[in-house]
Amino acid sequence: MIPLAQTKKLLSEAQEDYLKQIYFLTEEAAVAGTQALADKLSVAPASVTLMIQKLAEMELVHYEQYKGVRLSENGTRAALEILRHHRLLESFLQKALGYGWDEVHAEAEKLEHYISETFEERMADWLGHPSHDPHGDPIPDAKLVLPSERGALRLGDQEEGFRGTIVRVGTQDKDELNLFRQLGLVPGVSLELLEVLDEALRVNCETGTFLLPQTLSNKLHLRRERE
Amino acid sequence: MIPLAQTKKLLSEAQEDYLKQIYFLTEEAAVAGTQALADKLSVAPASVTLMIQKLAEMELVHYEQYKGVRLSENGTRAALEILRHHRLLESFLQKALGYGWDEVHAEAEKLEHYISETFEERMADWLGHPSHDPHGDPIPDAKLVLPSERGALRLGDQEEGFRGTIVRVGTQDKDELNLFRQLGLVPGVSLELLEVLDEALRVNCETGTFLLPQTLSNKLHLRRERE
DNA sequence: CCAGTTATTTAGTCTTACCTAAACTATAGG
DNA sequence: CCTATAGTTTAGGTAAGACTAAATAACTGG
Numbered sequence: 001m002i003p004l005a006q007t008k009k010l011l012s013e014a015q016e017d018y019l020k021q022i023y024f025l026t027e028e029a030a031v032a033g034t035q036a037l038a039d040k041l042s043v044a045p046a047s048v049t050l051m052i053q054k055l056a057e058m059e060l061v062h063y064e065q066y067k068g069v070r071l072s073e074n075g076t077r078a079a080l081e082i083l084r085h086h087r088l089l090e091s092f093l094q095k096a097l098g099y100g101w102d103e104v105h106a107e108a109e110k111l112e113h114y115i116s117e118t119f120e121e122r123m124a125d126w127l128g129h130p131s132h133d134p135h136g137d138p139i140p141d142a143k144l145v146l147p148s149e150r151g152a153l154r155l156g157d158q159e160e161g162f163r164g165t166i167v168r169v170g171t172q173d174k175d176e177l178n179l180f181r182q183l184g185l186v187p188g189v190s191l192e193l194l195e196v197l198d199e200a201l202r203v204n205c206e207t208g209t210f211l212l213p214q215t216l217s218n219k220l221h222l223r224r225e226r227e
Numbered sequence: 228m229i230p231l232a233q234t235k236k237l238l239s240e241a242q243e244d245y246l247k248q249i250y251f252l253t254e255e256a257a258v259a260g261t262q263a264l265a266d267k268l269s270v271a272p273a274s275v276t277l278m279i280q281k282l283a284e285m286e287l288v289h290y291e292q293y294k295g296v297r298l299s300e301n302g303t304r305a306a307l308e309i310l311r312h313h314r315l316l317e318s319f320l321q322k323a324l325g326y327g328w329d330e331v332h333a334e335a336e337k338l339e340h341y342i343s344e345t346f347e348e349r350m351a352d353w354l355g356h357p358s359h360d361p362h363g364d365p366i367p368d369a370k371l372v373l374p375s376e377r378g379a380l381r382l383g384d385q386e387e388g389f390r391g392t393i394v395r396v397g398t399q400d401k402d403e404l405n406l407f408r409q410l411g412l413v414p415g416v417s418l419e420l421l422e423v424l425d426e427a428l429r430v431n432c433e434t435g436t437f438l439l440p441q442t443l444s445n446k447l448h449l450r451r452e453r454e
Numbered sequence: 455c456c457a458g459t460t461a462t463t464t465a466g467t468c469t470t471a472c473c474t475a476a477a478c479t480a481t482a483g484g
Numbered sequence: 485c486c487t488a489t490a491g492t493t494t495a496g497g498t499a500a501g502a503c504t505a506a507a508t509a510a511c512t513g514g
Contacts (some may be wrong), residue, residue, distance in 0.1 A: 014472070034491055047473055048491055054471095066480055066491055094253065097349035107343055116334055116342050122324035261462055274502055276463055281500095293462060293509060397506065 005213035013113045016082050017041060018051050021059060022071055031068030081143040085112035085120055085132040092123045094134050101134065101186075102177050135177075136168030136187040136221065149221075155193065155201065155216040162193040164222030171219045180220075183210055190225065232246045240340045243309050244268060244336040245278050246287060250306035260297030307371040312339040312347055314360040319350045321361050327354055328361065328405055328413075362404075362416040363395030363448065376448075382420065382428065389420040391449030407447075410437055417452065 006180075021040045025032035034052070038045040056063040060075035071079055087109035087114055093099040099107070124130075124142065131147040138147045152167055166189045169180050180186065184207030194209065195202040201217045203210060212220075236245070250258035261279070263286065267271040283290040287302035298306055316335035320326040326334070349355075358374040359365055365374045379394055393416045396407050407413065407423045411434030421436065422429040428444045430437060439447075 001298060012471070018499065035489090043472090044474055046475080046493080050473085053492095063254075068491095070267075093346075093349075097346070097353060099345070099349070103345065107346060108340050110343075111338070114337050118326070118330065119320075119324070119334060122326065260459090270501090271503060272462065273464080273504080278501080280463095320512070 006082055008150075011078065011214060014058075015051070015055065016078070016113055018048075018055060019075055019079045020082050021067060022061065023076070023083070024074070026070050031070045033068050037069075037159055044101055057162055073083065077144055080140040080146070080184045084140045084144065085115055087137055087139040088120060088123045088130075088213070091127050091133045091139070098204065101128070101181055102174055104134070105172055105174065105177075132168075132187075134187075135170070136166070137170065138168075149225045151225060152221045154218055155191075155203075155212075155220040156214060158193050158222075160193055160196050165190050165225060167223050168221035169219065170221060176216065176219070178227065179216070185220065191220075191222065238305065241278070242282065242287075242413070243305070243340055245275075245282060245390055246298065246306045247309050247313075249288060249296060250303070250310070253297050258291075258297045260295050263346075264296075304371055307367040308375070309339055310380065311367045311371065312342055313366055314366040315347060315350045315357075316368070317362070318354050318357055318360045323353060328408055329401055331361070332399055332401065343379065353433055359395075359412075359414075362397070363393070364397065365395075378450045379448045380451060381445055382418075382430075382439075382447040382449055383441060385420050385449075387420055387423050389449075390417070390452045391418050392452060394450050395448035396446060397448060403443065403446070406443070410434065418447075418449065 013206070018037070018041065021037055025036055025040070034045045034048045037048045041048070047122060052061060052063055052069050055061045055075070056069075059072055060078060061069050062072050063069045086108050089111055090104040093104045093107055094101070111146060121142070129141070129195075130139060131141075140146050153160075153164065155164075156225045158164075166185060166187050169177065169185065171177060171180075182227060189205055191203055191205040193201060194204050197211075199214055201212045203212055203215070203217075233424070244266070245266045245268065248264055251260045252263055252267070261275045264275045264279075268275070273419050278292055279288060279296050282288045282302070286299055287305060288296045289299055290296045312363065312396070314336050316338055317331040320331045320334060321328070332390055345440075356368070357366060358368075360364060365371050365376060380391065382389075382391075385391075391412050393412060395414060396412065398407075411432060416432055418430055418432040420428060424438075428439045428441070430439055430444075
């Protein structure tokens with residue numbers, strides 16, 4: 001009488017980090033490349049290949065040599081679980097423990113690997129089962145389903161004259177976060193796209209008018225405002 | 228220009244666990260023996276010797292071959308830090324997140340190694356800087372000073388007729404904790420020592436009269452009640 | 455005070471988990 | 485078709501932590 005296959009976790013911190021990065025990279029590109037992963041994780045490409053092979057053996061990823069890697073169903077589940085941990089932690093640290101907007105990430109990054117399902121659940125209860133974290137990033141629910149993001153548009157894709165409300169600041173970089181906050185570009189703020197330049201956008205909001213480089217403007221997600 | 232020596236942590240989970248156990252064992256016995264540590268940590272004695280040598284090199288313990296081991300000043304600091312993490316976590320999980328009396332330990336045992344000083348501090352704030360955790364165990368303060376335990380007596384050391392109030396249930400064992408709770412022996416409860424037998428004590432409290440084996444009665448700490 | 459027992463340490467291995475450099479190989483774009 | 489680039493293989497390294505077996509020290513009871 002063999003017990004049910006363990007959907008349960010036995011993943012190391014490193015393995016979870018690989019899965020998370022594969023998840024992020026395949027949000028845009030179908031498959032994740034070795035080099036891109038190596039950059040994100042600050043390791044040599046050879047290390048990535050090795051780890052990917054291990055993850056493939058565990059059936060957490062689909063892997064084709066020289067082609068790239070993407071998450072399997074189990075891998076996606078694992079990644080979403082980590083994402084849920086991370087984003088609930090960010091919310092909880094901020095709302096329950098008074099962490100600052102830029103302090104939460106590092107702590108969540110560590111703890112996401114070590115909290116139990118119970119901890120996850122109790123945080124969700126405490127927070128009232130939020131659908132988004134303080135940066136506007138969507139939190140998978142207990143069944144690991146992401147809230148639908150209907151109407152969320154990337155600022156970088158819009159045309160001059162576009163007006164919208166920021167719903168998400170899609171970056172984890174501490175400096176970028178601080179910059180956004182200093183510019184007053186946080187979820188809830190209304191904004192107008194004044195001019196599309198070569199490498200930047202000119203935008204206007206409550207706190208003023210700025211030039212926003214493409215790299216940054218692609219990280220802002222907005223909901224269109226009816227004019 | 229070399230920066231100040233790092234009193235800061237670079238200890239592995241295993242190392243921290245060794246330090247913690249040495250701390251507990253030397254609460255009663257001046258030095259901790261290899262065998263006792265091996266039992267507590269569920270490893271072979273040889274493994275303990277190896278680790279102790281490593282810790283001695285790091286100047287976290289004082290070690291004399293064949294004699295035993297005790298914490299150095301730095302080692303004590305490290306152990307108290309972990310203890311503080313653990314006990315704050317137990318309190319916080321219970322009070323803020325509604326964990327049950329027996330659920331807290333396992334989670335705290337894991338997380339104590341990974342939370343930051345910030346997390347520690349914020350929990351302490353949230354809890355109002357408690358001096359004791361839900362089991363009555365003392366929590367070192369931010370400067371790692373333990374609250375004085377004046378008047379706390381071990382039940383096992385008392386004579387027939389002794390009456391006192393439980394202030395601490397000094398065990399981490401899940402089954403023992405459950406037993407104590409089922410008997411109604413939790414901090415705050417008043418109790419009378421009826422009879423001292425060979426291997427057990429007969430005690431009486433609100434919830435009834437029981438025979439308590441020595442091994443258990445040594446774990447109850449009480450404050451004498453004025454008659 | 456010595457012998458047998460027990461506790462402790464040494465020595466030599468093992469495993470796991472990651473990582474790297476260097477050499478080799480596939481692939482896709484000109 | 486051919487080469488630059490991205491990806492892979494190979495071989496090897498490190499670090500942590502554990503184990504067994506054998507040697508040695510310490511304790512204890514006669």
